[in-house]
Amino acid sequence: MGNTITEKILMAHTKLKEISAGQLINAKVDIALGNDITAPIAIKEFIKAQGKKVFDKSKIALVLDHFTPNKDISSAQQCKFIREFALEHKITHFYEGGQVGVEHALLPEKGIVLPGDLVIGADSHTCTYGALGAFATGVGSTDLAAVMLTGELWFKVPQSIKFVINGKLPKWVSGKDLILNIIGRIGVDGALYQAMEFTGKTISKLSMADRLSMANMAIEAGAKNGIFPPDEITTQYVESRAKRPYKFYSSDADAVYSDIIEIDASKLEPQVAFPHLPSNVKGVSKAGKVKIDQSLIGSCTNGRIEDLRIAAKIFKKRKASSNVRLIVVPATPFIYKQAMQEGLLEIFLNAGAVISPPSCGACLGGHLGILAEGERAIATTNRNFVGRMGHPKSEVYLASPAIAAASAILGRIASPEEL
Amino acid sequence: MIFQGKVWKFGDNIDTDAIIPARYLTTSEPQELAAHCMEDADPKFVTRMKAGDIIAGGENFGCGSSREHAPIAIKAAGISCVVAKSFARIFYRNAFNMGLPIFESRELFEAIQEGEEIIVDSTSGTITLASKNKTFRINPIPPFMEQLIADGGLMKHIAGK
Ligand code: SF4
Secondary structure: OEOOHHHHHHHHOOOOOOOOOOOEEEEEOOEEEEEOOOHHHHHHHHHHOOOOOOOOHHHEEEEOOOOOOOOOHHHHHHHHHHHHHHHHOOOOEEEOHHHOOOHHHHHHHOOOOOOOOEEEEOOHHHHHHHHHOOEEEEOOHHHHHHHHHHOEEEEEOOOEEEEEEEOOOOOOOOHHHHHHHHHHHHOOOOOOOOEEEEEOHHHHHOOHHHHHHHHHOHHHHOOOEEEOOOOHHHHHHHOOOOOOOOOOOOOOOOEOOOEEEEEEHHHOOOEEEOOOOOOOEEEHHHOOOOEOOEEEEOHHHHOOHHHHHHHHHHHOOOOOOOOOEEEEOOOOHHHHHHHHHOOHHHHHHHOOOEEOOOOOHHHHOOOOOOEOOOOEEEEOOOOOOOOOOEOOOOEEEEOOHHHHHHHHHHOEOOOHHHO | OEEEEEEEEOOOOOEHHHHOOHHHOOOOOHHHHHOOOOOOOOOOHHHHOOOOOEEEEOOOEOEOOOOOHHHHHHHHHOOOEEEEOOEOHHHHHHHHHHOOOEEEOHHHHHHOOOOOEEEEEOOOOEEEEHHHOEEEEOOOOOHHHHHHHHHOOHHHHHHOO
16 A cells, blocks of 8 residues: 655654554654744743753744734844744744745745654644645644754644646736635535645646645645645756755555545636635625625735746736725745846835735734725735634635735726636 | 533634734734634634534635744633644644644534533543533544643754653
8 A cells, every 4th residue: 555745754754664644643843933933932831841952953943924014012022032032942943023934935935944844833834835745734833842852742644635737827826826716615624634635737837936835725624734746846846945955745545535526627617716715715706796895915925036027917007996006015035126127016016005024913903004994905825714814803715916906906806808 | 631611613724814813913812812812713712612612624724824923822722622524734734833732633623512511521532512412533643743732832842852
């Protein structure tokens, strides 16, 4: 009986010779991540357990991205607490100020996470790195504390669902639309406790930016991890970034799956997830006339340069509706600079956008774009739960950068085809 | 262990934003978090609940973010345990790691009305709904999880090794 890529990566981080779904294992961790919300609890637990030294200062990443630039005194206190810890323990990958980017855009960009790695993060969207062919999963702060201390963590080997996606993507249909469509099909707990493995001809041609968007939202179907078989596109992305060896794993032909779901991508149109669940998905043509007050283009799902390029293409010589607040968030300082050099920021400014510093900001209703009662936003983010971006009676609609841009221009949920 | 208390009922997919909204995550102090527990699902919950009460959830309880602030807020508010049809993965992990007792039962949710009292006996693996003369079985906790609870959470578990 063969193994899936997820099982193989997990096994490679233990001393085991065999592994199967359902098994409880203790595995070595390559990279452990915390942010300004989750790291304080982890550090407190670390101190409480009399932790003197972290297991490996080069394998911990602390990224202060959620409430930064610090929005108030208590968030500043949290960051100060982490900074002191990071300096004391000489944490290699500590990012704040002008170095900070949204963690799940920053870590792949800097080559900190690589194919074949086992990555845990005290942030649910840690599953993003599955795009690189790594096993990456979100855990809690206590888990992070345990890893900072010992370098290991317990895992239950997940079953895998295989998605076989074939067919050419129609115009304006992106990785974001694919994953929204999948979550719409299987529901927010459709992959609970399981791995989502993405394969097929569409996937093998899909850009790394699109793969990252898709893996990012695996958690939105309840999955433990999302994973893409590494290939040429992976090599192109990691080659120049990696500063240590990495390894490609692939599923055996006779690997066991709990389910295999086939999707014809050529039949899809851009998707929109209506409030208040990411599974509440409709094709944009069936959205009806939904007026919006804000359009947010950014986040760990869709704040990469490729996303900004698509949006800029739509905003070129066009303005956002005067009724819409347009917020563009380049996800990292590097992306910000690229967008500047490519003239994208000028296009956004001309369109009437507020350009935010790299930050989680409005995505989690933290700061830099909170919604008032009754307001509606279209956002390229990943969650639209009640109160996610502000007032409990506000609404969030999830979509791709193309849809968010077109909607900003027309003041209602719309496709670029309508411009 | 035995938990006895009045039940507060919530539906499916109660996410961590509903349990503790992100706007309060500039702190990790349990009492400050407890003051906003379940606020976006039921703003009056915190003022009406009493220590020892029990939350009954539907499917996928605790979905969304990895914030451990969610089980911390529930525990610090005085909730003795959570019984749900199913739990989201990270919430499940977090609850065991930090010591909030949680149990899976599909039948309880269908049978119970908000405000009724139940007795959860984790040793015998039963939930008793005395007013309706009914008893339900709890899905057994995996042995490793039992060990985690016995050791007092993940950090104490690894310290003991
Ligand atoms: S951008 Fe949003 S989803 Fe991504 S890490 Fe930040 S808060 Fe979480």
